[in-house]
Amino acid sequence: MKKNRLLAKWLNDDLSPDELAAFEASPDFEKYQKIKNYTAHLEVGDLDENAMLSNILSQKKTAPKVVPLYKKWAFRAAAIFVLALAVTFVMQFFVPETETADFGKRTTFSLPDNSEVVLNSGSEIQYKKWNWDNSRHLELKGEAYFRVAKGRKFEVETRLGKVTVLGTQFNVKTRKNRFDVVCYEGRVKVNYNNTQILLTHGQSVSFENGKQVNLTVNTSKPEWIDNQIGFYKENIRSLLDEVERQYNIKIELNTKDTTSLFTGKLPAKDLNTALQIISTTYHLEAKQVSKNKIIFDEK
Structure with missing residues (x-):
């Protein structure tokens, strides 16, 4: 009152x-x-x-x-x-609801049908509550892990493609020109440009600049849920961009080699170890010039 x-x-x-x-x-x-x-x-x-x-x-x-x-x-x-x-x-x-996860943060929330969403750092989701059970549609910027309650069609729209499911667990990631989808349970339909792919348990697909890569995964959930950042054939700039999001820092790169591709994992809660792995892999030297800024120089 x-x-x-x-x-x-x-x-x-x-x-x-x-x-x-x-x-x-x-x-x-x-x-x-x-x-x-x-x-x-x-x-x-x-x-x-x-x-x-x-x-x-x-x-x-x-x-x-x-x-x-x-x-x-x-x-x-x-x-x-x-x-x-x-x-x-x-x-x-x-009016659309908006959920965000700032750099260095994660956000976990439930949708009106009790579907669960975990937003990774530097990500955003918009959806409307009205008539949700009949129109389960949301828009994603960044990366999110979904545990979808069974019901009508569930759609995740991104600027690079769309993912459609009924009830399942999956991960969607859009960064720059790269679009990654991993299915951990059930079935997932992926639409990218004029390509449509059906993924089942343990299958993954990645698109980057029009190129498609299919993979098999052996985990039950995304690495980042367990504080590990996973990469598959990604260049150093994309790798550093993700480190910036996870640790809420700025990284300056001074090297001519930006084409070598990295496959592996980095810790999401141990910055020193992550910097050591990057330095060793690319023959760089990391200098922390302030609390929130790192500079990589060639050795």
């Missing part, structure tokens, strides 16, 4: 400075600001109090009643508040 009262007062610009500061710091303030913007052009007509009173007194009544008259702002606040609740309802169900 207190929250609703504050919302009504805010819509009427009737909050004290302290109340306004606390209200703007609330997690729902951005949503309420959108509501206010949507309803700013709406007005409630002026109340003719005298006409209302005359009409009431002219009517026959079996018993006397006291009819309170409220201030005009109270009626306006009530009308706008009801409208705001309606807009809030619409926004909660029709």
Whole structure:
């Protein structure tokens, strides 16, 4: 009730400075600001109090009643508040939900059907709650691991391709021009340009610049879930980009050899070991010039 009262007062610009500061710091303030913007052009007509009173007194009544008259702002606040609740309802169900994982972080959340999603560092997902059970569709930027509850078709849209499943466990990754999909359980349909592939348990496919590579995997979940960063024939710049995401750092590379491909794993929770592996593999020397910056030079 207190929250609703504050919302009504805010819509009427009737909050004290302290109340306004606390209200703007609330997690729902951005949503309420959108509501206010949507309803700013709406007005409630002026109340003719005298006409209302005359009409009431002219009517026959079996018993006397006291009819309170409220201030005009109270009626306006009530009308706008009801409208705001309606807009809030619409926004909660029709405006896309966004889940993000910042660099150096991961985010785990559940979808409306209790499907589970784990977002890897530097990734984002958008989806709509409305009619979710009949239209299980979301958009992914980056990398995510899905445990999909059984139900209707489940679609993951990326800028490089689309993945369609019914109920399964799989991993999707899009980085620059590379698109990777791994199926850990059930079946997964992958669409990339004009190519359509069906993956089953233990199968993986990668696309990069139009080239396709099919692989077999022997694990039950992605390496990054267990704090290992897995690579298969990726160049050093792509490798360093992923290290930057996992550790939330910046890496400067000073070498002429950027075409050699790397296959293997790097730890996602031990930066020194990761830097040693990279240095040894590419004959580089790593220098930490600040807390969040590494420079690789040729030896």
